[in-house]
Amino acid sequence: EKGVLGASTKDVMLSYDWFQTDSLITIVIYTKQKDLNAELVIVDCQDKRLRGEIIIDDHSYLVEVDLYHAVQEDLAVNITEKVGKVEIILKKNDNIHWKMLGQPLENHNTFIKRTDRGQFYRKCKLVSKTEVTHDTKLFCLMLPKSTHLHVPTGQHVYLKQIIAGTEVVKPYTPVLPFLPLDFKEPSCHDGAHIYLMIKIYSCGPFTQALEHLQVGDYISVSNPEGNFKKSQVQTSEDLFLLAAGTGFTPMVKLLDFALTEVSCLRTVKLIFFNKTEDDILWRNQLEQLALKDKRFEVKFILSQPTKDWMGKEGKISSSLLSEFVKRSSKYSKVLICICGPTPFTEQGVQYLKDLGYSQEEIHAFTA
Ligand code: FAD
Ligand code: NAD
Structure with missing residues (x-):
């Protein structure tokens, strides 16, 4: 009555198992991945329908069953990173013995390309x-x-x-x-x-x-999507963030990650393009952060400033970028991230390439 089953591609073999106590149901998924973490495990349980997805590179493994009996709303997920084991712990509604975990749903126990997995x-x-x-x-x-x-x-x-x-x-x-x-x-x-x-x-x-x-x-x-990889930042010494308007949003977690977890970073510079002063998102917080952390610097550039704006004026251009995006030393490893309206991002990437930055040194956030 155990559900030990596997799904595999050429290199990876995944399997799951389940067991129970009087009050709990535990589903265990063995991924054999050494770098598994909480971001790669997505679990939902709605109306007896359990869905557990594990992301492995550009693939996705799914456990999806209609549970045999009802469970309580709160569930727990334990991840043993070193061995790539995931435990999903459900609380039974009634302390009765389950004869089976449940009825497999259509995509249960499949391991397929992430892009082929429908959105949930x-x-x-x-x-x-x-x-x-x-x-x-x-x-x-x-x-x-x-x-x-x-x-x-x-x-x-x-x-x-x-x-x-x-x-x-x-x-x-x-x-x-x-x-x-x-x-x-x-x-x-x-x-x-x-x-x-x-x-x-x-x-x-x-x-x-x-x-x-x-x-x-x-x-x-x-579920989350996107092709940015943290490892791109982990090895860089200079990080440049070019944001326009709400293109600032991906930079928030990126700033947090860079300044708290990347020890080799020497400089982090945000060049933030907006129409007017009133449009600048979290201006005060950014200025406070720059005061607090010597590695961080912020520059605001306005395309429609009022007369009393003392700062920089303009839109993204080759001359602006050559002024603000500079390696801290000749051979320092840089990463430049760019996000904003499509023409802003496209022009920015082109100017950066013209200035001699390579494809690997640039990450553009797009749809
Ligand atoms: P829309 O009808 O799409 O239009 C919004 C405005 O733009 C209107 O004023 C319209 O007149 C104008 N407009 C529409 N199309 C064009 C065009 N081609 N050229 C010029 N002007 C045009 N937005 C956020 O606020 N925060 C985010 O965190 C965020 N993250 C995003 C992440 C990604 C990957 C992408 C691709 C976009 C993100 N956006 C974000 C934008 C968001 O997805 C929507 O596009 C936005 O909220 C507008 O939706 P809407 O239907 O209200 O307006
Ligand atoms: P906005 O209209 O307020 O413009 C902000 C600044 O962008 C302007 O001051 C200007 O410097 C620059 N800009 C605008 N249009 C430009 C153009 N045609 N060419 C060059 N520069 C230009 O911006 P907004 O309304 O906040 O829009 C932000 C955009 O960012 C949206 O299109 C949104 O979809 C996009 N966005 C994308 C992602 C992503 O792809 N991951 C995430 C967040 C936001």
Whole structure:
């Protein structure tokens, strides 16, 4: 009656097993991956439907069953990183013996390309909505107790809403509730909340619907996606972040990660392009961070400043980039990350290449 089964590709073999006590059901997934971590394990349990996904490089392994009996809402996920073992622990609703784990669902025990795995959404509760600027808000969403999901640095999620009878999906990049200012404290990723910094457009149907979402309402949130790899930062000495408008969002977790966890970094520079002073997101926090951490510097560049703006004016250009993006020494290893409106990102990448930076030294955040 045990469910020891495997799914494999050429190089990887995965299997799962399950056992029970009077009150618990434990599902164990053996990945044999040495670098498994919490970001690579996504678990949901809704109405007796259990879904556990493990990400291994560009592949995904899935355990998906209709449970034999009901379980309680809160579940636990334990990961033994060294051996790549994942335990999903469910609490039985009634202390009865289960004859089987449940009925396998269509994609149960499959190991396929991530891109071939359909998106999965869970409903999250809007717990707060706070003002960031005149048109941008910080949305705090709470994951269900029955969900285990951590959005990795540099990745986005999709929100799904029904607008005028049609399902609409748009990507958003989770941020932190605030920038890290005290590097002695490990930063607060409690895992239960997702923070999104979203600009509301007066003629944008999706963000208008978000604007009308009330605290206590629910919205569907997908699994994370994106091709940014933390390892790109881990080895760099100079990190340049070029952000325009809400293109700032991927830079938030990136800044936190770089300044708290990358020991070889000498300089981190954010060049932040906005229309006006009022549009600058988290200006005060960024300035505080620059005062606090000598490695970090921030430059604001406005495309539509008022007369009294003392700082830089303009849009992304070759001369601006050659002025602000410079290696701290001749052979220092650089990473340049860029995000903003598509023309901004495309022009930026081209200018950087013209200035002699290689493809490997540039990461562009795109859809
Ligand atoms: P839309 O109808 O898409 O339009 C918004 C505004 O842009 C309107 O004023 C419209 O007139 C104008 N507009 C539309 N198309 C064009 C065009 N081609 N050229 C010029 N102007 C145009 N946004 C955030 O606020 N925060 C995030 O964290 C975030 N993360 C993202 C991550 C990724 C990977 C991507 C691709 C986008 C991200 N976005 C983010 C943008 C977001 O997905 C939506 O595009 C945005 O919220 C607008 O949606 P909307 O339907 O309200 O407006
Ligand atoms: P915005 O209109 O306020 O513009 C901000 C700055 O971007 C401007 O001041 C200007 O310097 C620059 N800019 C704008 N249009 C430009 C153009 N055509 N050419 C060169 N530079 C230009 O920006 P916003 O409304 O905050 O929009 C932010 C954009 O970032 C959105 O398009 C959003 O989709 C995108 N975004 C992408 C990702 C991602 O791909 N991962 C994440 C977050 C945001």
